[in-house]
Amino acid sequence: MPEPPLQLGHICPLSVGSVGLAVLGSPIKHSISPQLHQSALDEMAGVDQRFSQWRYDKVEVAVERLPEALTQLAELGYRGLNLTIPHKVEVLPLLDQVDEEAAKIGAVNTLSWENESWKGYNTDGVGFSRALKIAFSRSLADFEILILGAGGAARAAVAQALFEGCPKIGLLNRSTKRAEELVRVLQENQFSNPPEILSAAEVQAFLGNASHPLIINATSLGLKESDPSPLSLSGLPDNTCVYDMIYNPAQTTLLREARAASFAASNGLGMLVGQAARSLEIWSGAHVPISAMERAAKVAS
Ligand code: NDP
Numbered sequence: 001m002p003e004p005p006l007q008l009g010h011i012c013p014l015s016v017g018s019v020g021l022a023v024l025g026s027p028i029k030h031s032i033s034p035q036l037h038q039s040a041l042d043e044m045a046g047v048d049q050r051f052s053q054w055r056y057d058k059v060e061v062a063v064e065r066l067p068e069a070l071t072q073l074a075e076l077g078y079r080g081l082n083l084t085i086p087h088k089v090e091v092l093p094l095l096d097q098v099d100e101e102a103a104k105i106g107a108v109n110t111l112s113w114e115n116e117s118w119k120g121y122n123t124d125g126v127g128f129s130r131a132l133k134i135a136f137s138r139s140l141a142d143f144e145i146l147i148l149g150a151g152g153a154a155r156a157a158v159a160q161a162l163f164e165g166c167p168k169i170g171l172l173n174r175s176t177k178r179a180e181e182l183v184r185v186l187q188e189n190q191f192s193n194p195p196e197i198l199s200a201a202e203v204q205a206f207l208g209n210a211s212h213p214l215i216i217n218a219t220s221l222g223l224k225e226s227d228p229s230p231l232s233l234s235g236l237p238d239n240t241c242v243y244d245m246i247y248n249p250a251q252t253t254l255l256r257e258a259r260a261a262s263f264a265a266s267n268g269l270g271m272l273v274g275q276a277a278r279s280l281e282i283w284s285g286a287h288v289p290i291s292a293m294e295r296a297a298k299v300a301s
Helices: 033-047 049-053 063-076 100-105 124-136 152-163 176-188 200-208 253-260 269-284 290-300
Strands: 019-025 054-060 078-083 110-114 117-121 144-148 168-172 213-217 241-244 264-266
Touching: 019 033, 019 063, 033 049, 033 054, 033 269, 033 290, 049 054, 063 078, 078 269, 100 117, 100 124, 100 152, 110 269, 124 152, 124 241, 124 264, 124 269, 144 152, 144 200, 152 168, 152 176, 168 176, 168 200, 241 253, 253 264, 269 290
Parallel strands: 019 054, 019 078, 144 168, 144 213, 213 241, 241 264
Antiparallel strands: 078 110, 110 117
């Protein structure tokens, strides 16, 4: 049975020599990050005893308590943090140091205690890129991408695709305002080829004209088993690939329909593992056994 989340104000100081890692979010109860990290740390401890003293917790932190959480956890001996909903963008004004890529993406999912303060990184984009290579044996530069959604996850995916030279990105979001906001942030951050905002009626032509179309679901639609697909897949080219960032449930309606149409399709578990592995690499400076994380993710999800 997974441990319940820790609550701020009720976290014990770590013993001497211990290093604390944690994921902060709200709600955080369902996060499987502790299982992924612990399985990698257990294997790393076999090579370097130091890592037997590292532990990874999940902490329930509402958005208004993030500043207090960062101070408190640093004082208690935590040295690495992951951030999830709703903290990835809100954390930016609280940081003195932000890695260049994370600053361009405009979102942070990893904090590392460096030179007596938290430094922000973004490992979602790298995790996403790695997962796509594994799922479809192609890199982001080889696709024309339709991204569904314009939240934090979409922002990291679009920025990563642009870093890697993706030739064309279309963006479809429920609210146009949020899509425009995403494009504005990317332009402000010097991306020269930001996505084209599409209406639902324009999607078919965008995908039909693509030589290697890739659809990415970065919306929350699909998190509930009963959710409909965010997009109709009828009439799309045979070589369409579909990546759903959702990993629980393992098969969303979108993925079921993609497989029924014989499209290559994958859920978001690989992205979760990829971002976790990169975060642990940043904190530990050591080789991270990604296969241990993959095994733990399959058991936990
Ligand atoms: P945000 O809350 O920042 O964004 C949510 C997005 O989903 C918005 O674009 C929102 O549209 C859209 N949306 C929400 N409900 C609906 C709906 N009913 N119909 C259509 N669109 C909807 O979340 P994140 O960007 O952080 O996460 C997005 C998804 O990616 C989630 O499912 C999350 O689980 C997954 N994810 C997976 C990761 C992985 O490692 N595999 C990592 C991070 C996220 P609008 O702007 O109109 O509100």
